[in-house]
Amino acid sequence: MPLKSFFFSAFLVLCLSKFTQGVGTTEKEESLSPLELNILQNKFASYYANDTITVKGITIGGWLVTEPYITPSLYRNATSLAKQQNSSSNISIVDEFTLCKTLGYNTSLTLLDNHFKTWITEDDFEQIKTNGFNLVRIPIGYWAWKQNTDKNLYIDNITFNDPYVSDGLQLKYLNNALEWAQKYELNVWLDLHGAPGSQNGFDNSGERILYGDLGWLRLNNTKELTLAIWRDMFQTFLNKGDKSPVVGIQIVNEPLGGKIDVSDITEMYYEAFDLFKKNQNSSDNTTFVIHDGFQGIGHWNLELNPTYQNVSHHYFNLTGANYSSQDILVDHHHYEVFTDAQLAETQFARIENIINYGDSIHKELSFHPAVVGEWSGAITDCATWLNGVGVGARYDGSYYNTTLFTTNDKPVGTCISQNSLADWTQDYRDRVRQFIEAQLAIYSSKTTGWIFWNWKTEDAVEWDYLKLKEANLFPSPFDNYTYFKADGSIEEKFSSSLSAQAFPRTTSSVLSSTTTSRKSKNAAISNKLTTSQLLPIKNMSLTWKASVCALAITIAALCASL
Ligand SMILES: *[C@@H]1O[C@H](CO)[C@@H](O)[C@H](O)[C@H]1NC(C)=O
Ligand SMILES: *[C@@H]1O[C@H](CO)[C@@H](O)[C@H](O)[C@H]1NC(C)=O
Ligand SMILES: *[C@@H]1O[C@H](CO)[C@@H](O)[C@H](O)[C@H]1NC(C)=O
Ligand SMILES: *[C@@H]1O[C@H](CO)[C@@H](O)[C@H](O)[C@H]1NC(C)=O
Ligand SMILES: *[C@@H]1O[C@H](CO)[C@@H](O)[C@H](O)[C@H]1NC(C)=O
Ligand SMILES: *[C@@H]1O[C@H](CO)[C@@H](O)[C@H](O)[C@H]1NC(C)=O
Ligand SMILES: *[C@@H]1O[C@H](CO)[C@@H](O)[C@H](O)[C@H]1NC(C)=O
Ligand SMILES: *[C@@H]1O[C@H](CO)[C@@H](O)[C@H](O)[C@H]1NC(C)=O
Ligand SMILES: *[C@@H]1O[C@H](CO)[C@@H](O)[C@H](O)[C@H]1NC(C)=O
Ligand SMILES: *[C@@H]1O[C@H](CO)[C@@H](O)[C@H](O)[C@H]1NC(C)=O
Ligand SMILES: *[C@@H]1O[C@H](CO)[C@@H](O)[C@H](O)[C@H]1NC(C)=O
Ligand SMILES: *[C@@H]1O[C@H](CO)[C@@H](O)[C@H](O)[C@H]1NC(C)=O
Secondary structure, rough: OOOHHHHHHHHHHHHHHHHOOOOOOOOOOOOOOOHHHHHOOOOHHHHHHHOOEEEEEEOOOOOOOOOOOHHHHHHHHHHHHHHHHHHOOOOOOOOOOHHHHHHHHHHHHHHHHHHHHHHHHHHHHHHHOOOOOOOEEEEEEHHHHHHEEEOOOOOHHHHHOOOOOOOOHHHHHHHHHHHHHHHHHHHHEEEEEEEEOOOOOOHHHHOOOOOOOOOOOOOOOOOHHHHHHHHHHHHHHHHOOOOEEEEEEEEOOOOOOEEHHHHHHEEEHHHHHHHHHHHHHOOOOOEEEOOOOOOOOOOOOOOOOOOHHHHHHHHOOOOOOOHHHEEEEEEEOOOOOOOOOHHHHOHHHHHHHHHHHHHHHHHOOOOOEEEEEOOOOOOOOOOOOOOOOOOOOOOOHHHHHHHHOOOOOOOOOOOOOOHHHHHHHHHHHHHHHHHHHHHHHHHHHHHEEEEOOOOOOOOOHHHHHHHHHHOOOOOOOOOOOOOOOOOOOEEEHHHHHHHHHHHOOOOOOOOOOOOOOOOOOOOOOOOOHHHHHHHHOEEEOOOHHHHHHHHHHHHHHHHHHH
């Protein structure tokens, strides 16, 4: 967290805790005073003023890489098929790897092919367009490049043993998707979501590794195979002219820095970029996308940046590459539900985190463009199997009964969001809508754009654009805010409810960090994107700076008056 933001939030929280001393959580919450209202109005006004957003994206997760919490019925069916095959064996299907391994090739193929065929169709792309999105992020696993399942033979004749079903199946569906995207004038960002051996151990990488070492860059051939796949992606999708919908290639999703040495990840990023530049001709505008690897905001500023060659020389010498740091886009993912501290946050702290997060990213933009490429409406981790098949939620403590992880923190509450929307309380709905509005507003104004996770799910409502929109919890169109006017001021008719939600008079206000959450789920482009269009750097306007100052002064006055 940058110092300014840190002091700013610390200051605010101090102020608030001063407000809130001695007031119990059950006490009736009061509305905001005019002074407090003014604070929020000042704060949000700056976010609505100049919406020059480029990316308004949606991910179609859980399609070509399956995820148990997105389509639980697929995994339940797999388990019952496995029981039919061998009722006496212990069945534990927790990810696509164990699904394929347990069922064997033919049964997995039938099940998965049916899923690919039915879960996403042309109609989804048409709806994505009419809903106002301009970009689709499509996750795909490395195993899409498997060429002979019997021999575990991959592209470039590399052998890598795994049980995955492929033989070109996923690439066939990807091609359909690209045709639909072209038809509906949607831009596409391809995302290598699972790397050989798993780059993060999350089930959404294909292979869940809760406790052990990760295989990526450690097991034989994982590096060679990754490079071969990158080369094929670049040769296939670059230089396709302005008819091709592919505007960005994300080389690998969420490599888990910490479990994998960050210097190894960095070196791979350079090798990928070298390959990319060697395959890209000078008139091609496809953007090279890197995930932040769970490093703090600003970590990648000097990397892949020709102004700081001494930094890149440490890892790799880009031979003769002619590029601008603006050609490399940094993808940040942000959720507020994967630590006990985040889950215990007040609604105010949650929104304040988003504000600080957007401000931090804004400071990166002169180095690299940056999007919040994953975020959701979730304020708890209660969606069934969100943390994995058989794993509970931190929110109600069941996580710690179903894993080897432990905590001293008390459970936050009782899970309700895994239930159907009809069972949600109005209070919970309000919080989800406010959280979504705050993220839309701030990411639209302070970053190169945003990509919501996810287009649809079977029953994980907080992660499901279609269900959220249907329940009127996601603004449609995206700037049709309920809690704010177009100029950022608060709608009077909602101000008291927002104040109750955003400034609950509790003593539990928690200051949490703005760094990327440790763990993902389990985590432009109007017209044709050109590199320069993708990366418009918005200058932080004087007006904005002035409003922050005004805000700080107001807060100082507020504190002084207490
Ligand atoms: C928004 O942009 C317009 C035109 O570029 C400018 O006049 C105005 O000051 C900006 N407002 C803010 C709040 O940045
Ligand atoms: C699961 O099995 C049921 C019953 O056979 C079937 O209706 C459904 O389509 C299957 N779902 C998936 C995702 O395979
Ligand atoms: C069924 O599973 C059991 C236990 O894993 C195993 O011993 C047996 O050989 C399996 N039977 C078949 C037909 O695969
Ligand atoms: C099946 O799982 C149970 C409980 O985990 C265990 O006691 C048993 O030995 C396992 N059986 C086989 C054949 O692996
Ligand atoms: C899988 O299907 C193929 C083609 O239909 C068939 O030749 C093969 O014997 C099947 N394998 C098994 C293990 O059933
Ligand atoms: C892969 O192996 C096949 C058969 O041995 C050979 O014809 C082909 O040229 C090889 N491809 C590459 C990229 O080495
Ligand atoms: C990995 O490669 C090394 C060197 O080629 C070899 O000695 C070793 O047996 C390989 N390990 C595995 C698990 O294949
Ligand atoms: C470079 O790519 C463009 C499309 O981006 C294509 O039209 C052109 O033919 C390519 N030129 C070369 C030399 O490959
Ligand atoms: C790439 O961007 C440049 C500058 O905007 C544009 O002239 C060119 O046509 C674009 N290339 C393609 C293939 O769209
Ligand atoms: C890159 O080049 C510099 C200067 O020529 C050299 O000092 C450095 O060791 C090289 N780095 C790598 C990783 O090869
Ligand atoms: C976790 O296990 C403890 C001890 O068995 C039990 O008291 C508690 O209710 C469990 N919590 C949940 C949420 O299942
Ligand atoms: C904005 O959303 C409201 C529901 O919250 C809806 O009634 C209204 O039609 C929407 N406005 C537009 C312009 O679509």
